[in-house]
Amino acid sequence: MERRRMLQSDLPRAARLQPADAAGEGGIGEIVNFVLGLLRRQYKLMLASVAIALTLAGAYLWFTPPTYTAQAQILLKNSKAQFVKEEFVLADPVLTPTEIETQIQVLKSSAIAIAVIKELNLAADPDFVGAESALASHLRTLLKYFSPPDPAKTEAGATESTEFLIGAFDGRVDAHRAGFSNILEVSFSSSSPSRAAEIANAVAAAYINDQLNSKLEANHRAIAWLQDRLRELGEQAGAAEQAVDAYKMQHKIVSSGGKSIDEQQIAEFNARLMEARAQTADKLARLNQYESVSLSNAENLDSLGVAASDALANPIINTLRSQYLELQRRESEWVPRYGETHAAISELRIQMRNIRKSINDEVRRLAETSRSDYELAKKRQQELEKQLNNVVSTTHVNSPAEITLRKMESDAKTYRSLYETFQQRYMAAVQQESFPILEARVVDPALPPASKSKPKSKLILLVGAFGGLALGAAIGLLRDMMDRTFRTPAQVETCLRLPCFSVVPRMPAHATSGPREEAAESDSHPTRAVPTPHSVDSIVVGMPMSRFAEAIRYAKIGIDLNPSKSLNKIIGITSSLPDEGKTTIAASLARLIAHSGQRVIIVDCDLKRPSLSARLSPNAACGLVEVVTGRTPLEQAIWRDPKTNFAFLPVVRRAPLFHTSELLASEATRRLFERLRASYDFVIVDMPPLIPLVDARATASFTDCHLLVIEWGRTKIEVVKQALHSAPNVYENIVGAVLNKADTELMADYDQNCRDYYDIRHYTRYHSDDSFGEV
Structure with missing residues (x-):
């Protein structure tokens, strides 16, 4: 624990030296x-x-398949010919945004679609109908021969076919307003450019024909009503005139060319009375219109313009109506953008309600004014009638027949005047039917598009x-x-709270390839000489200036300068998982120390998988187990490297070992390592990994420190943490870690701030071996 506290006290210095990202x-x-x-x-x-x-x-x-879209433009406002600018029976529509949107929906309606489908026979067009519909059509044709026709099913099938055609047509046609103009743009998509233009023009023509037919139908209804009314008024006027003639003949009243003063007065009063009656009727009609608009609260501003033409001439109503339409346009633009519950929308609607209230108040004021005018006109009419009655009673007291005659003549003139007025309206309607005026026309017909749209x-x-x-x-x-593996030294120091001594590069296969050299026999060790294979650990001796050898030196210096102890002679090399390269690191460290002239022995303590013994002493007859159990002297079990003179104590597997942890934790093993401590400068212990076995924990009693080997890019961070957590005595004794088998080129991509640290050019400046760049 004292060593761990010392190591942790040194961590802030390492943290201050970490890269920027760490x-x-x-x-x-x-x-x-x-x-x-x-x-x-x-x-x-x-x-x-x-x-x-x-x-x-x-x-x-x-x-x-490519899709081509052709577009035609339709102008909704068409000026009338100069010679037909007169009062028509039907009122002209007002092109408000609502009316324009209505015309767009008419363009996209099923009636237009059916008209175009029938005109161009689109039901037989394979591109329009589609292959699936054609197959279904053939299947229906075949079924007719095997099943009797059912009228209900036939009608249902025809309805489904029509709905399918209309749906397919609606999916290809589109109509919208061109900016803020009165021009509608109608487009149609097809796989053929000419077909797309033909159908787009057909849609525009069908729309214009529909408008023409609707106008003609409205004119027909107006003419029929005028004919009935004209016949009725003619009959009434004729009957009144015949009654006058019959009355004259009955009472033998003969009129001369000249008239008396009384008669002139009566005629004048009659004319004035007719004018007063007409004004009274006009005032009453206006009053009724205003009252009907007032009862509807003026919610529909367009109906206000049709119902009361004087209201449109009113500057106040016109101003309020313009403000209301502007607010209505803002509402239609703001609601999709801000939502129904937005405060601006609520304020906008409050303003619209206030404007409608103001319009309604103004309409009521006009209604009151009209009511006053009506009352005045009515009083005037009554006054004229009273005066006429006085004149008649005064001048013809003794001639009641003349009074009756005058009244009958007045009625006859009234009916005749109404008859002539309606006759003029009838003639105008007939002329309008013979020369229909359309409010729409094609200003830009569709042309075959040069490029595809989709x-x-x-x-x-x-x-x-x-x-x-x-x-x-x-x-x-x-x-x-x-990727929860170790990629940079900063990850090791941050996640494990351990210093990372070095990054050992991964060695390519050709760096260690070559013929295996047999051990040369010497006089002192004729039979226990370590062979010299071309393995990775031999690089530290074969290429001492290589990057691999320099990384092993980093680890050696890190162990020597560890502040937790004054001297670390027995060094245990372990890892979390097998095959992380701990055996290679142990052998390389031993060769490096021995190559420097120091006495070093490497002990293979991986009793269940002695891979180092299989590499350095494949023919060993005795080893660590025999020495610990006392069956073989230490000197007879040690092998030596003739090139660097490092000693090696192998493990010989003769039978399965079940209690290896008890063997490593025994007193005999501890005495053996004390003996090795006294005989050698360094004792390198190749220990088993921490995860699969507990043996590494048993060696903590005789090792001075542990070096943890972590495979770069393979060993998971959580795995190493769990391994150290399960072996606290080993974790307390670890002086540092080594990242093994690292791809230094990729490491530069994982550690951007320290890219230059992994640059091979910095190492090539200090060696002359041409093969260095390969390792």
């Missing part, structure tokens, strides 16, 4: 470094993802490239996030 320095630079590192690590995956996405986009463009090749390829890049980046980021 020390927690944030900022835009760290983000840029992370992105660049991610691109360098995952660029192959990103390129593959982009290539796959572009391939799929190209396949989609190859197999998707699919957009550049856009799809661009989207595919960006989508593939984004997918590759996302998968690469996910791979980085799921």
Whole structure:
């Protein structure tokens, strides 16, 4: 525990020497470094993802048939001919935004679709109907021969076919307003450019024909009503005139060319009375219109303009109406953008209600004014009637027959006047029917498009490239996030609270290939000489200036300078999992120490899997177990390397060992290592891994320190933590760690701030071996 506290007291110094990303320095630079590192690590995956996405986009463009869209423009407002600018029976529509939207829906209605389908026989067009519909049509034809016709099913099938055609047509036609103008743009999509233009023009023509038919139908109804009314008024006028003539003949009243003063007065009063009656009727009609608008609370501003023409001439109502339409336009634009419950929408609707209230108040004021005018006109009419009665009673007191005659003549003139007025309206309606005025016309017919509208090749390829890049980046980021292995020394120091002494590079196969050299026999060790194979651990002697050898020196210096002890002579080399390279590190460290002239012995304590013994002493007859049990003297079990003179105590497996931990924790083993401590400068112990076996914990009693070997890019962080947590006595004795089998080129991508640290050029300046660059 004292050593651990000393090591932990030294950690703040190591933390201050960590790279920027490990020390927690944030900022835009760290983000840029992370992105660049991610691109360098995952660029192959990103390129593959982009290539796959572009391939799929190209396949989609190859197999998707092109679609061409033709467009025609329709002007809704068409000026009338100069000679027909007169009062028509039907009122002209007001082109408000609501009316324009209504015309757009008419353009896209089923009636227009059915008319175009019938005109161009689109039900037989394979491009329009589709292959599936054609197959269904053939199947229905075959079924007719095997089943009797059912009228109900036949009608249902025809209805489904019509609905399918209308649905297919609606899916290809589109209509919208061109900006804020009175021009409607209607477009149609098809696989044939000429067919698309033909159908778009047919839609425009069908819309104009529909407008013409609707006008003609309205004119027909108006003419029929005028005919009935005209016949009725003619009959009433004729009857009144015949009654006058009959009355004259009955009472023998003969009129001369001249008239008396009384008669002139009566005629004048009659004329004034007719005018007063007409004004009274006009005032009453206006009053009724205002009252009807007032009862509807003026909710529909368009109906206000049709019902009361004087209201449109009122500047106050016109101003309020313009404000209301502007607020209504804002409401239609703001609701999709801000939502129904937004405060601005509520305020806007309050303003609209206030404007409607003001319009309603103004309409009521006009109604009151009209009521006053009506009362005045009525009083005037009554006054004229009273005066006329007085004149008549005064002048013809003795001639009641003349009074009756005058009244009958007045009625006859009234009926005749109404008859002539309606006759003029009837003639105007007949002339309008013979020369119909349309409010729409085609200003720009559709032409076959020169290029396809769908699919957009550049856009799809661009989207595919960006989508593939984004997918590759996302998968690469996910791979980085799921990569819970050790990649940098900073990860070791941060996650394990251990100093990382060195990063040992992965050695390529050709670096250690070559013929195996047999051990040369000497006089002192004729039979127990360690062979000299071309293995990785021999690089520290064969290429002492290599990067691999320098990494082993880093580990040796780290052990020597460890502040937890004054001297670390017995060094245990262990790892969390098998095959992480601990045996190679142990052998390399022993060869390096022996090559420097110091006495060193390496002991293979991996009793259940003595891979080091199989490499250095494949023919050993006795080893550690025999020495500990006292069956063989130590000197007879030691092998020596003739090149560096390091000693090796192997393990010989003759039978399965079940209690290896008890053997390593025994007093005999401790005495053996005390003897080795006295005889050698360093004792390197190749220990078993921590996860599968408990043997490493048994060696903590006689080892001075442990060196943890971690395989770069393979060993999981959680695995190492669990291994150290399960062996606390080993963890307390670990002086540092070594990242083994590292790809130094890839490490530069994982540690952007320390890229120069892994640059091979810094090492090549201090050696002259041409093969150094390979290792």
